[in-house]
Amino acid sequence: MAAISDGTICCVCAEPLEWTAFGVCNHKDTCSKCVARWRFVLKDNTCMVCKTELSSVYITRCKCFANTNMSDPPRLIIA
Ligand SMILES: [Zn+2]
Numbered sequence: 729m730a731a732i733s734d735g736t737i738c739c740v741c742a743e744p745l746e747w748t749a750f751g752v753c754n755h756k757d758t759c760s761k762c763v764a765r766w767r768f769v770l771k772d773n774t775c776m777v778c779k780t781e782l783s784s785v786y787i788t789r790c791k792c793f794a795n796t797n798m799s800d801p802p803r804l805i806i807a
């Protein structure tokens with residue numbers, strides 16, 4: 729069982745953190761699904777960790793999974 733603070737699981741849904749979404753505050757503790765739900769369903773554009781307003785977020789493969797495919801670049805999902 730992985731520790732909660734090691735960045736391998738989402739801090740919101742506790743699923744394995746394979747894909748993460750982050751903005752200018754660079755918090756990568758939430759998965760892309762949670763961030764997308766937060767932004768599109770709840771209409772909240774703030775970071776779930778520090779509440780910074782994020783005008784855009786990027787989705788990227790979490791570093792603990794990145795070894796399997798280093799060619800995945802971060803993707804802009806909303807601007
Ligand atoms: Zn999540």
Ligand SMILES: [Zn+2]
Binds near residue numbers: 753754755776777
């Ligand atoms: Zn943040």
